[in-house]
Amino acid sequence: MPGQQAPRPDEAALLAALGTVLDPELRRPITELDMVKSVRIDDGGRVRAVVRLTIAGCPLRGTIRADVAQALGTLDGVTAVDVDLTVMSTEQRQALKERLKGTGGSRGIPFNSPGSLTRIYAVASGKGGVGKSSVTVNLACAMAAKGLRVGIVDADIYGFSVPALLGLTRSGTVQSPTRVDEMILPPVACGVKVISIGMFVTGNQPVAWRGPMLHRALEQFLTDVYFGDLDVLFLDLPPGTGDVAISVAQLLPRAEILVVTTPQAAAADVAERAGAIALQTGQKVAGVVENMSFLELPDGTLMELFGSGGGALLAQRLSRTVGTDVPLLGQIPIDMALREGGDSGAPIVLSGPGTPAAQSLLAIADRLMARPRGLAGLRLGVQPT
Numbered sequence: 001m002p003g004q005q006a007p008r009p010d011e012a013a014l015l016a017a018l019g020t021v022l023d024p025e026l027r028r029p030i031t032e033l034d035m036v037k038s039v040r041i042d043d044g045g046r047v048r049a050v051v052r053l054t055i056a057g058c059p060l061r062g063t064i065r066a067d068v069a070q071a072l073g074t075l076d077g078v079t080a081v082d083v084d085l086t087v088m089s090t091e092q093r094q095a096l097k098e099r100l101k102g103t104g105g106s107r108g109i110p111f112n113s114p115g116s117l118t119r120i121y122a123v124a125s126g127k128g129g130v131g132k133s134s135v136t137v138n139l140a141c142a143m144a145a146k147g148l149r150v151g152i153v154d155a156d157i158y159g160f161s162v163p164a165l166l167g168l169t170r171s172g173t174v175q176s177p178t179r180v181d182e183m184i185l186p187p188v189a190c191g192v193k194v195i196s197i198g199m200f201v202t203g204n205q206p207v208a209w210r211g212p213m214l215h216r217a218l219e220q221f222l223t224d225v226y227f228g229d230l231d232v233l234f235l236d237l238p239p240g241t242g243d244v245a246i247s248v249a250q251l252l253p254r255a256e257i258l259v260v261t262t263p264q265a266a267a268a269d270v271a272e273r274a275g276a277i278a279l280q281t282g283q284k285v286a287g288v289v290e291n292m293s294f295l296e297l298p299d300g301t302l303m304e305l306f307g308s309g310g311g312a313l314l315a316q317r318l319s320r321t322v323g324t325d326v327p328l329l330g331q332i333p334i335d336m337a338l339r340e341g342g343d344s345g346a347p348i349v350l351s352g353p354g355t356p357a358a359q360s361l362l363a364i365a366d367r368l369m370a371r372p373r374g375l376a377g378l379r380l381g382v383q384p385t
Contacts, residue, residue: 008077014039014047017071024060025178025185026100027149027193027228030068033096037086039072045079047072052088054096054180061085097183100226109222111233111252118230120255121286121368122248124277126270128159128239131291132260134342135332135361136236137165137192141347142365144191148231151186153221154196155248156238157207157214163198166190167345174198177225184225190350195225211243218247232368241277249281256286258368261314263293263331268310268317275318275326285326286371288315289364293331296356305334330364332357 009017018039019031030036030051037050049068053061069081088096101110111118121139125132136152144150154162166189168175176199178185186193197207197217209217227233235255238244248255257278261271275285290311294302311328318326332338335357341348348358349365 008041008043008045009075011039011041013075014041014049014072017075018049018068021064021067021071024063024067025188026226027188030064033099034092035088041078045077046082047078047080048082048084050084050086052086052092054088054093054185055178056087058178059176060178093180097180100228101183109219109251110227111222111230112254118233119368119371120233120235120252121258122155122235122237122245122252122255122283123258123260124237124245124274125239125260126272126274127267130260130262130267130271131332132239133161133165133236134338135260135289135291136234137162137342138338138347138349138358138361139365139368140192140232140234141166141190142349142362143232143369145350146365146369148369149229150191151193151227151230151233152195153218153225153233153235154194154198155218155221155235155244157197157209157217157244158238160196160198160207162194162236163196164345165342165347166192166194168194168199169345173203176200182224186225186227189345190347193227193230195221214243215247215250218244219251222251239274241273245274245277246281249277249283253282256284258286258289258329259314259318260289260291261310262291262306263304263308263310264306265310265313267306268314271310271314272317272321275314276321278322284324285318285322286368287327287329288318289329290314290331292334295334327367329367330360332360332364 018036019029021030023030035052037052039049041047065083068083072081123132123136140150140152154160163169163174168189175187177187186195257275259271259275261267278285288311292306294304296302315326315328333356335355337352337355338348338357341351349361352358
């Protein structure tokens with residue numbers, strides 16, 4: 001009848017709406033994480049929800065409040081929404097950690113568990129300045145935009161740049177991760193979970209560590225940081241074949257090496273060493289990416305500023321060296337939009353997907369996504385009856 005009020009939603013409907021709200025860091029429904037303390041609706045259609053935060057200083061409390069209010073406010077019969085925030089008790093935080101990491105909160109590396117299907121790419125280069133970090137970030141964002149669950153470990157301890165490339169730096173300050181006791185929740189940018197040493201230093205302070213400290217930092221990133229179930233994990237390695245490359249091989253023996261080079265023959269010579277380390281570590285080489293391949297001029301001609309053929313030459317050499325086919329996954333042209341996107345923290349595959357560089361990066365991401373994940377060695381839990 002005209003003027004008749006819509007029926008008020010019951011508690012089950014309210015909880016169902018809250019089930020669509022994801023914790024911004026854990027990327028799981030807040031109902032599943034036991035973050036909803038209570039939700040009630042009065043006779044006038046006003047809803048009051050009480051949500052538990054993991055810690056009192058949760059940096060994304062405003063996001064959670066807004067998402068809860070929006071989810072409840074869309075229900076027919078709801079006239080207003082009040083969201084109160086409280087904090088989990090010690091016991092509730094412990095229960096949350098066990099829900100996420102299992103009873104006892106194992107501190108092992110989850111990506112090494114027998115049942116893990118996470119594909120791990122260690123992005124390497126022989127020398128600096130070839131755009132390795134930009135390639136890493138854009139490939140990760142491209143895959144996340146396709147619906148994959150993606151994480152990045154910025155393993156370039158001395159030259160960390162991933163937070164800035166993803167827009168996690170504001171006024172010279174890098175967004176810090178949330179700590180739930182000893183568990184670290186990585187910030188999320190562009191749908192990608194990210195951890196970097198830059199989140200633990202003040203300003204532009206240099207990191208001056210020897211090998212054992214580098215190994216310990218990388219180990220802590222892989223054990224204490226909760227990434228959840230990932231489809232793909234990228235590690236942005238420092239240039240060369242030093243301590244971090246060796247530590248990655250020890251800590252993540254299933255990681256595949258993705259080598260970035262430029263077309264210059266001299267750069268390819270150096271990059272070959274970064275890929276050939278697979279012979280010593282027993283890792284696979286996933287492929288080669290050639291960056292800065294050419295500059296397209298207004299008349300359509302291609303200017304090869306750094307020469308040509310370096311990527312293909314490197315792929316051929318590595319194929320002979322490691323004894324398996326190492327493909328040239330793609331060639332990325334020089335594109336001012338790619339540099340601008342890095343400076344502004346807006347990856348080009350998202351901010352300018354139609355640009356030549358973005359199209360090349362998206363094609364490379366598609367090739368990596370299309371590679372089948374083997375089930376060799378995995379326990380499927382099938383038993384005879």
